[in-house]
Amino acid sequence: xxxxxxxxxxxxxxxxxxxxxxxxxxxxxxxxxxxxxxxxxxxxxxxxxxxxxxxxxxxxxxxxxxxxxxxxxxxxxxxxxxxxxxxxxxxxxxxxxxxxxxxxxxxxxxxxxxxxxxxxxxxxxxxxxxxxxxxxxxxxxxxxxxxxxxxxxxxxxxxxxxxxxxxxxxxxxxxxxxxxxxxxxxxxxxxxxxxxxxxxxxxxxxxxxxxxxxxxxxxxxxxxxxxxxxxxxxxxxxxxxxxxxxxxxxxxxxxxxxxxxxxxxxxxxxxxxxxxxxxxxxxxxxxxxxxxxxxxxxxxxxxxxxxxxxxxxxxxxxxxxxxxxxxxxxxxxxxxxxxxxxxxxxxxxxxxxxxxxxxxxxxxxxxxxxxxxxxxxxxxxxxxxxxxxxxxxxxxxxxxxxxxxxxxxxxxxxxxxxxxxxxxxxxxxxxxxxxxxxxxxxxxxxxxxxxxxxxxxxxxxxxxxxxxxxxxxxxxxxxxxxxxxxxxxxxxxxxxxxxxxxxxxxxxxxxxxxxxxxxxxxxxxxxxxxxxxxxxxxxxxxxxxxxxxxxxxxxxxxxxxxxxxxxxxxxxxxxxxxxxxxxxxxxxxxxxxxxxxxxxxxxxxxxxxxxxxxxxxxxxxxxxxxxxxxxxxxxxxxxxxxxxxxxxxxxxxxxxxxxxxxxxxxxxxxxxxxxxxxxxxxxxxxxxxxxxxxxxxxxxxxxxxxxxxxxxxxxxxxxxxxxxxxxxxxxxxxxxxxxxxxxxxxxxxxxxxxxxxxxxxxxxxxxxxxxxxxxxxxxxxx
Numbered sequence: 001x002x003x004x005x006x007x008x009x010x011x012x013x014x015x016x017x018x019x020x021x022x023x024x025x026x027x028x029x030x031x032x033x034x035x036x037x038x039x040x041x042x043x044x045x046x047x048x049x050x051x052x053x054x055x056x057x058x059x060x061x062x063x064x065x066x067x068x069x070x071x072x073x074x075x076x077x078x079x080x081x082x083x084x085x086x087x088x089x090x091x092x093x094x095x096x097x098x099x100x101x102x103x104x105x106x107x108x109x110x111x112x113x114x115x116x117x118x119x120x121x122x123x124x125x126x127x128x129x130x131x132x133x134x135x136x137x138x139x140x141x142x143x144x145x146x147x148x149x150x151x152x153x154x155x156x157x158x159x160x161x162x163x164x165x166x167x168x169x170x171x172x173x174x175x176x177x178x179x180x181x182x183x184x185x186x187x188x189x190x191x192x193x194x195x196x197x198x199x200x201x202x203x204x205x206x207x208x209x210x211x212x213x214x215x216x217x218x219x220x221x222x223x224x225x226x227x228x229x230x231x232x233x234x235x236x237x238x239x240x241x242x243x244x245x246x247x248x249x250x251x252x253x254x255x256x257x258x259x260x261x262x263x264x265x266x267x268x269x270x271x272x273x274x275x276x277x278x279x280x281x282x283x284x285x286x287x288x289x290x291x292x293x294x295x296x297x298x299x300x301x302x303x304x305x306x307x308x309x310x311x312x313x314x315x316x317x318x319x320x321x322x323x324x325x326x327x328x329x330x331x332x333x334x335x336x337x338x339x340x341x342x343x344x345x346x347x348x349x350x351x352x353x354x355x356x357x358x359x360x361x362x363x364x365x366x367x368x369x370x371x372x373x374x375x376x377x378x379x380x381x382x383x384x385x386x387x388x389x390x391x392x393x394x395x396x397x398x399x400x401x402x403x404x405x406x407x408x409x410x411x412x413x414x415x416x417x418x419x420x421x422x423x424x425x426x427x428x429x430x431x432x433x434x435x436x437x438x439x440x441x442x443x444x445x446x447x448x449x450x451x452x453x454x455x456x457x458x459x460x461x462x463x464x465x466x467x468x469x470x471x472x473x474x475x476x477x478x479x480x481x482x483x484x485x486x487x488x489x490x491x492x493x494x495x496x497x498x499x500x501x502x503x504x505x506x507x508x509x510x511x512x513x514x515x516x517x518x519x520x521x522x523x524x525x526x527x528x529x530x531x532x533x534x535x536x537x538x539x540x541x542x543x544x545x546x547x548x549x550x551x552x553x554x555x556x557x558x559x560x561x562x563x564x565x566x567x568x569x570x571x572x573x574x575x576x577x578x579x580x581x582x583x584x585x586x587x588x589x590x591x592x593x594x595x596x597x598x599x600x601x602x603x604x605x606x607x608x609x610x611x612x613x614x615x616x617x618x619x620x621x622x623x624x625x626x627x628x629x630x631x632x633x634x635x636x637x638x639x640x641x642x643x644x645x646x647x648x649x650x651x652x653x654x655x656x657x658x659x660x661x662x663x664x665x666x667x668x669x670x671x672x673x674x675x676x677x678x679x680x681x682x683x684x685x686x687x688x689x690x691x692x693x694x695x696x697x698x699x700x701x702x703x704x705x706x707x708x709x710x711x712x713x714x715x716x717x718x719x720x721x722x723x724x725x726x727x728x729x730x731x732x733x734x735x736x737x738x739x740x741x742x743x744x745x746x747x748x749x750x751x752x753x754x755x756x757x758x759x760x761x762x763x764x765x766x767x768x769x770x771x772x773x774x775x776x777x778x779x780x781x782x
Contacts, residue, residue, distance in 0.1 A: 046136070082117070121141070171265040538576045659706060661683055
């Protein structure tokens with residue numbers, strides 16, 4: 001009931017004030033609830049006298065309930081406390097009540113219905129009356145799961161870091177900005193000669209520097225970059241001794257927004273000693289460079305000045321007394337390689353990677369060389385590239401020799417196939433050429449059939465030339481050599497190839513030219529191929545002159561070719577054509593490479609193979625617009641050509657006796673026996689070396705030996721002439737055996753006498769060639 005003296009207006013004003021206070025109170029409560037929710041805090045209060053408990057909405061949520069979902073009693077909430085922690089929580093409250101402790105706190109875990117586990121921190125406040133009885137208990141519970149886990153992770157990280165530092169063989173220390181060591185691992189303590197970490201920490205850091213200026217420069221670099229790598233210093237140990245080291249230091253931010261300095265120290269004393277020893281070997285290195293023709297250089301990136309060794313300056317034809325810059329070097333690089341070289345240098349410097357390049361240079365405006373360069377990037381203590389140190393090697397001759405080897409390997413690969421084809425071809429051709437040559441002996445030259453036979457023979461002989469080309473690819477296409485003066489052969493080949501062409505051939509052939517041991521047919525093929533190319537090139541460019549020189553030369557290891565020391569005949573064929581482009585000149589001896597229409601691309605490849613099998617060398621030089629010049633080197637010999645008569649068309653039948661013929665091809669046996677019959681011999685045949693030995697021994701023992709034996713060198717799956725000759729010589733050391741083959745990888749065909757044979761017949765052969773060889777070994781005059 002209102003006081004009597006209060007007016008109605010007064011009451012209305014008080015009611016309005018009360019409502020306003022209630023609204024503000026609700027706003028503050030709402031603000032407090034939001035703060036509790038953000039902080040994940042729940043509160044509760046228990047009135048012991050009234051036995052009444054109040055739980056906040058936040059507390060419900062922390063324990064996994066919706067507000068008001070359960071009665072505000074302790075049982076539903078204690079039920080979700082982990083069993084291991086529930087007893088501790090109850091004991092905490094009992095002890096606080098018993099000891100009249102006003103405040104108690106602890107962490108415990110809650111098991112939620114979702115299966116997750118939450119960590120909470122609780123603070124409990126107790127109110128007691130004068131007699132020590134509990135009147136009221138107030139509590140706050142906060143979800144601290146994330147913070148506790150973060151603290152645990154931090155603790156583990158700190159523990160792992162501590163273990164890593166303590167066990168690390170690298171010396172590590174942490175100092176504050178004032179220069180006082182806060183911690184140091186055992187390696188740091190040991191390297192400075194102290195007995196313990198505390199002993200080391202008691203000495204100010206600056207006293208470990210022999211030169212205080214080193215420390216000033218270090219801190220200046222740290223202030224600028226925040227980190228310094230491999231900073232060189234001279235340090236002082238506890239006993240006063242000096243040693244060299246390198247520091248890597250970085251600032252690390254601390255929790256209190258401050259900084260500490262983490263430093264790793266490496267003792268470089270031993271390395272310095274090795275460097276001094278290395279300097280003593282510089283003069284030996286210079287000598288080694290001269291011997292290996294490999295120079296060294298330092299490119300200073302700040303000044304762009306190159307310091308090169310004597311050998312490097314010789315390779316590039318630089319004057320060592322003049323300043324050589326990067327521009328000087330680039331001016332010597334071939335124009336087509338300049339951008340590549342510049343990009344390689346820039347990439348190596350930018351990425352601080354090893355430099356390895358191969359490029360061309362031009363010396364004295366025309367001399368082109370191939371250079372292989374290697375280099376390493378040198379950085380200063382701040383990690384910035386300051387120098388490239390490396391080597392330059394003139395690999396021109398090595399590249400040329402590598403190309404020769406690769407070319408030879410290509411020819412050998414093709415030769416495996418080519419040799420097999422040539423072998424079968426020659427056996428078949430023998431059936432044609434042999435029979436034709438036999439038939440011509442029974443027809444008069446004026447007979448019309450004779451001309452037909454001539455045409456067949458010419459065509460077959462052209463096919464023989466084709467198989468001859470195939471044989472030059474094969475490992476067994478060994479030349480059957482005879483000693484010849486090569487001067488007339490050169491002129492005959494040139495006259496044949498240049499007949500009908502409006503080209504002048506100028507000769508410069510030495511009168512005293514050495515004799516050479518060659519296969520005339522194969523070397524004729526080489527000369528024909530190269531002169532034919534010279535003719536084509538000269539006519540294409542409107543030139544009208546081909547120069548052919550032949551001279552005696554003595555080759556030594558100093559010459560730029562892969563020949564052993566000795567005397568050679570060098571034949572030079574130079575055309576007046578447009579020259580060979582530098583980008584293809586290294587391919588011209590490759591099989592099937594050609595720039596001409598309707599050309600096989602075999603001519604120069606065949607020529608290369610032939611010359612190689614003659615233990616010679618063929619090379620080429622060419623400059624744009626100045627024609628091409630081919631050099632052919634053939635080993636000289638002191639032997640002389642023996643006099644020889646040319647067999648005529650018809651052969652006489654003055655032979656007597658019996659000849660044994662062995663081959664695995666019936667056509668070869670048939671033709672050979674007919675030829676023997678034509679020249680007056682009887683014949684018997686065998687199909688393997690084993691059969692030859694049996695037949696020869698039987699005839700020898702019977703006192704009726706064979707006058708001669710003709711054997712195929714190899715028999716597939718059986719004994720060939722190569723194996724049989726040794727046993728025949730045991731029976732009769734004077735046995736006359738002729739070896740015959742259309743293809744063989746064995747050098748017997750070119751050096752038959754060394755293996756006990758008396759003569760050689762290369763398939764296919766005509767009756768005149770067959771007759772000459774048989775008569776020669778039996779000393780029968782035609």
